Amino acid sequence: MIDRLTDPATLLLIARGLLFAGAGELAGALLFEVGVAPLPRGRRLLLWGGWVTAVLAALLLLFAQAARFGHRALADVVGSGVLSITVTRTRFGHVMMVELALVAATALALAAAARSRRRASTLALLPAAGMLATLAWIGHGGDDRGLAGVVHLVADTLHLLGMGAWLGGLLPLALLIAAAERSGETEAIVAARKAIWRFSSRCLWAVGVLAGAGIVNAWFLMGSLGAFITTPYGQLLLIKIGVFLAMFTLAAVNREILIPRLSGRLPGDALARVRQTLPGMARNTWLIAALAIAVIGIVARLGTLPPALHDMSQMSKMDMPSGHPH
Amino acid sequence: MLLAAASSLPAWAHAFLDHALPKVGSTVTQAPQNVHIWFTQDLEPAFSTIQVVDQAGNRVDKGDTSVQSGDEMLVSLKSLPPGKYKVMWHALSVDTHETDGTFEFIIASQ
Numbered sequence: 001m002i003d004r005l006t007d008p009a010t011l012l013l014i015a016r017g018l019l020f021a022g023a024g025e026l027a028g029a030l031l032f033e034v035g036v037a038p039l040p041r042g043r044r045l046l047l048w049g050g051w052v053t054a055v056l057a058a059l060l061l062l063f064a065q066a067a068r069f070g071h072r073a074l075a076d077v078v079g080s081g082v083l084s085i086t087v088t089r090t091r092f093g094h095v096m097m098v099e100l101a102l103v104a105a106t107a108l109a110l111a112a113a114a115r116s117r118r119r120a121s122t123l124a125l126l127p128a129a130g131m132l133a134t135l136a137w138i139g140h141g142g143d144d145r146g147l148a149g150v151v152h153l154v155a156d157t158l159h160l161l162g163m164g165a166w167l168g169g170l171l172p173l174a175l176l177i178a179a180a181e182r183s184g185e186t187e188a189i190v191a192a193r194k195a196i197w198r199f200s201s202r203c204l205w206a207v208g209v210l211a212g213a214g215i216v217n218a219w220f221l222m223g224s225l226g227a228f229i230t231t232p233y234g235q236l237l238l239i240k241i242g243v244f245l246a247m248f249t250l251a252a253v254n255r256e257i258l259i260p261r262l263s264g265r266l267p268g269d270a271l272a273r274v275r276q277t278l279p280g281m282a283r284n285t286w287l288i289a290a291l292a293i294a295v296i297g298i299v300a301r302l303g304t305l306p307p308a309l310h311d312m313s314q315m316s317k318m319d320m321p322s323g324h325p326h
Numbered sequence: 327m328l329l330a331a332a333s334s335l336p337a338w339a340h341a342f343l344d345h346a347l348p349k350v351g352s353t354v355t356q357a358p359q360n361v362h363i364w365f366t367q368d369l370e371p372a373f374s375t376i377q378v379v380d381q382a383g384n385r386v387d388k389g390d391t392s393v394q395s396g397d398e399m400l401v402s403l404k405s406l407p408p409g410k411y412k413v414m415w416h417a418l419s420v421d422t423h424e425t426d427g428t429f430e431f432i433i434a435s436q
Contacts, residue, residue, distance in 0.1 A: 069372075070373070089370070090370045090372060091370065091420040145367075
């Protein structure tokens, strides 16, 4: 069991998932504060929790990937020089240095403008979004050449940014609604309603970009519709699409059924109806956030699998000398 | 429009052998000085290698694998007598995926 956990392939999977989650949560929470509402109580934990997760995950990813490159044990990557070769002589190493520089820039921005929360979030948003976007270079988005390469990379970058903008804002929103429910004060309920309206309209864009860019990515990596069924990559992608549709359905219920019930003058007649609606909104938001964790796990795994286009079963016509992916 | 333009270009997430010199499975009459392999994607030179062995399994390359123009890997060879040789390659593409493969070529007596 311990051997399995310290296996570089398992560590890569864990590190990728945590890096997506940490960077996405951090960028999404900052965007929420800049464009939707001040972050609720627990702001420090939301931001620094995402930051610390991203830093640790980035370092783990660097070490685990170096171990994989050099076919060494994790404990041996420094002494053998494999880590230094990875950092200085591979594209992955260069990308990870950019990632760590952006991580440092995000922390500096947050610390430098600590007195003004909104200013700090505005300053930190760019490097944090950069942290998320940079991850496109270590996935399948950085694979192709020429115009195809540019289109795929742009699509993957937009997919990541869309993910951060939508999913990264779910936790702050759920906490904000929970805080309004707990306090029961009209002022908090008004603030929560305003945040829900703003977040909902911004999410339309984020989900649109996420889905559109996801379709472009699938087009580049799948090769055929049949590969959704016949390859492990396709099957996992199909599960991801299923989970995404469940999340989309919950978001649609919020937007089309629950949000209209929040309308009306506050304070006034609408207060009781808004109070009744908030628990349902909060429950759906937590559910979407929980499903988002599953999606991030799937995304981490997809990045380590050969895309359907390169699956051996799809390559039956190729001669053996062309190689085996692993 | 972008999608239409991109559709004519291949998308590779792994580096596969595109072509090689000496050609895969070929018979040549003159001993080659190098083995060249062109791949479908750019490689990481630090972690990509070619080894060439004779029928007895002895290394006949000089252990100086290098990568040129991103996607061409080559290794120089010792002076080779006629016989059958096996090329074993390991490629790490720039997007961190590994592939490996083998092929043979024959040097015929003149």
